[in-house]
Amino acid sequence: MELDKALEFAVILAWQDLMTGDQVLSARVEYESKRGLPVDFLTVWALRLGGYQDRVCDYDTRATTAHPEGVRFTNSYHSNNLAQALDFIMKNQDQFTHPDDAWRPHLVLIQPPTPELAAQATAWMAGTRAAASNRIGSKANARRTVPRRGPNPAAFSPRLPSSGPGEVVDDRSASPNEPWCR
DSSP states (O other): OBHHHHHHHHHHHTHHHHOOSSOEEEEEEEEEOOTTSOOOEEEEEEEEGGGOEEEEEEEESSOOSSSOSEEEEOTTOOOHHHHHHHHHHHHTGGGSBOOTTTTSEEEEEEOOOOHHHHHHHHHHHHHHHHHHHHHHHHHHHHHHHSOOSSOOHHHHSOOOOOOOTTOEEEOOTTSTTOOEEO
């Protein structure tokens, strides 16, 4: 799936949360990217009657002292659906194709969704969540079944009397690479 389509689906999933009232005509997502690099910042806007626009939120992949990493809602907007979808998209950009002209600023315009488009967005998010949980589950299983590299020193060491935390129980100063502490 193309990155622009995923961003459109993210806003569609949050449409009911964000677009209250009859004055909202559309929404847009703005981002800039450089060829071969992931997007590190984007902004979501709500466009209202009369040409007015409200910034809904920003998403930044870099944390600074001025702002945390992730989504920051503004102007009394908030949506868990949008926050979760943007978080998934921005952290998994390698799963989306980028436009051929990825070196320039991008604008994704989102019209009020039809019921069919809302259903597609919901199905996409359910599918990505299922795929993500399968990947997480398979990584966890892989970690459990991967054999250790080399011998496990604990398996071949004699049991020493227990002592307090951090106390040296066996000083192997003759082997500087193997201090024993509990």
